[in-house]
Amino acid sequence: MIKKIIGFSFITALILTSCNAKKEQNKEEVAVNNGIITPYTAEMAENAVIYEVNIRQFSPEGTFAAVTKEIPNIKKLGVKILWLMPVYPIGEKNRKEGLGSYYSIKDYRGINPEFGSAEDLKKLIEEAHNNGIYVVLDWVANHTAWDHPWIKQHPDWYEKDKNGKLQSPYDWTDVVALDYNNKEMRKQMIADMKYWLDDFKIDGFRCDMAHEVPTDFWEEAKPQLADGKDIFMLGETENTDLLVNAFDVAYGWELHHIMNDIANGKKDVSAIDVYMDSIPKKWQADDYKMIFTSNHDENSWSGSEYERMGDAVETFAALSYALPGIPLIYNGQEEDFKRRLKFFVKDSIDRNPNAKMRGIYEKLGELKMNNLAFNGAKKAASYERLKTSDDKSILAFKRKKNTTEAYFIANLTKDEKSVVVPITGVYKSYMSNTEITLDANTNLKLKPWEYLILVK
Known part of the structure; x- marks a missing residue:
């Protein structure tokens, strides 16, 4: 009898221990989902999509609160990283047009009252974290507004011309350039960046015109900002030296312009081949790019993706997900938004x-999130160009990671094409959810700008 009791007690204890372990595991899962114990790591970017928010133009209200309400819908797009364009007070001296440029910053630790309060921003960040989305702030280290306090307090922190006058970079007359020879200014810049990491619990930065700031500043700043942890660092640059010790990801400007040129018949697919072949020669193995069909600069100054790419918009959006890298959705692209947003005044999407593109982006987001073959960051899936019967018109490639593989085939012309591709087997055409069988003799007919994503 004693043995039975002891045995029963032992089994009961095991069951209780197991239940408690499951409860703790569930608690951990809840905590993970709520963003409590999942600080950003480099691995998180492998299947990430970035969404760039132009807060002023995102909604009629143009506020943090309006963005917060939309976060569940942004999450449906497969977004893991939310990039907030500058949230700081905008300079009034030499301001451009009515509301001024977000990139003319009057106070690196302040909040633009146009958008709401500091508490409103914290609620936005908290809601993003609760939805498993990391938040990065736009940081402008190259220059400040003319009425930033440093102008009066530390005039030696700014560049001067031969006559001792402060200088605006380029034709940006609403800002004045900082002097990175000044060590005290560097120290304060890093402290101001760290303020947002510590007090607002953001997960990193998108750094404006990163190549205009000395590389050694970013290399000095990165370890102090990270403080032993990973933070997401996106640099607006294609300078390879900035990714050695400072940034994780660079802009894919070169590829972006190639896509525009192909859409307009100025280049063919061979331009993409030359570009892809150049990457391992110029970049480190774990460097990667942000790939985009639009962003705030392109939309306002060069035109919407529909102006620049016409009927090829969806195809190049799909390509931005299929290539190694991290895709970007800019403010309203999911709404089939087809006009330029004004930059200095209120003009909401x-x-x-x-919207057709919302469904497209949601489906592409699922693919990016769930299929290892489309991992695109430091441990990206491999890329293998496939030779077709018409390589100047047809882009075909294979992506593979571990045992997972997938294919992308696209007709990058305005004409219908018939092509043979070296793919054999039965696959699911991911976007249409239909079955497709290919062999070495299959003559694949593709409509103008038609693309296929083939998965098992």
Whole structure:
């Protein structure tokens, strides 16, 4: 009897221990989902999508609160990283047009009252974290507004011309350039960046015109900002030296311009081949790019993706997910938004309940999130160009990681094409959810700008 009791007690203890372990595991899962114990790591970017928020133009209200309400919908797009364009007070001296440029910063630790309060921003960040989305702030280290306090307090922190006058970079007359020979200014710049990491619990930065600031500043700043942890560092640059010890990801400007040129018949697919072949020669193995069909600069100054790419918009959006790298959705692209946003005044995007691209981005986001073959960051899936019967018109490649593989085939012309591709087997055409069988003799007919993503 004693043995039975002891045995029963032992089994009961095991069951209770197991239940408690499951409870603790569930607690951990909840905590992970709520962003409590999942600080950003480099691995998180492998299947990430970035969403760039232009807060002023994101909604009629143009506020943090309006963005916060939309975070569940942004999450449906597969977004893991939310990039907030500058949230700081905008300079008034030499301001451009009515509301001025977000990139003319009056106070690195302040909040633009146009957008709401510091508490409103914290709520936005908290809601993003609760939805498993990391938040990065736009940082402008190259220059400040003319009425930033440093102008009067530390005039020696700024560049001067031969006559001792402060200088604006380029034709940006609303800002004045900082002097990175000044060590005290560097120290304060790093402290101001760290303020947002510590007090607002952001996960990193998108750094404006990163190549205009000395590389050694970013290399000095990165370990102090990270403090032993990973933070996401996106540099607006294609300078390879900035990714050695400072930034994780660079802009894919070169590829972006190639896509525009192909869409307009100025280049063919061979331009992409030359670009892809150049990457291992110029970049480190774990460097990667942010790939985009639009962003705040392109939309306002060069035109919407529809102006620049016409009927090829969806195809190049899909390509931005299929290539190694991290894709970007800019403010309203999911709404089939087809016009340029004004930059210096209020001009909010139009919401479209019947938007085609929302469904496309949601489906591409699922693919990016769940298929290892489309991992694109420091441990990206491999890229193998496939030779077709028409390599100037057809882009075909294979992506593979571990045992997972997938294929991308696209007709990058305005004409219907018939092509043979070296793919054999039965696959699912991911976007249409239909079955497709290919062999060495299959003559694949592709409509203008038609693309296929083939998965097992």
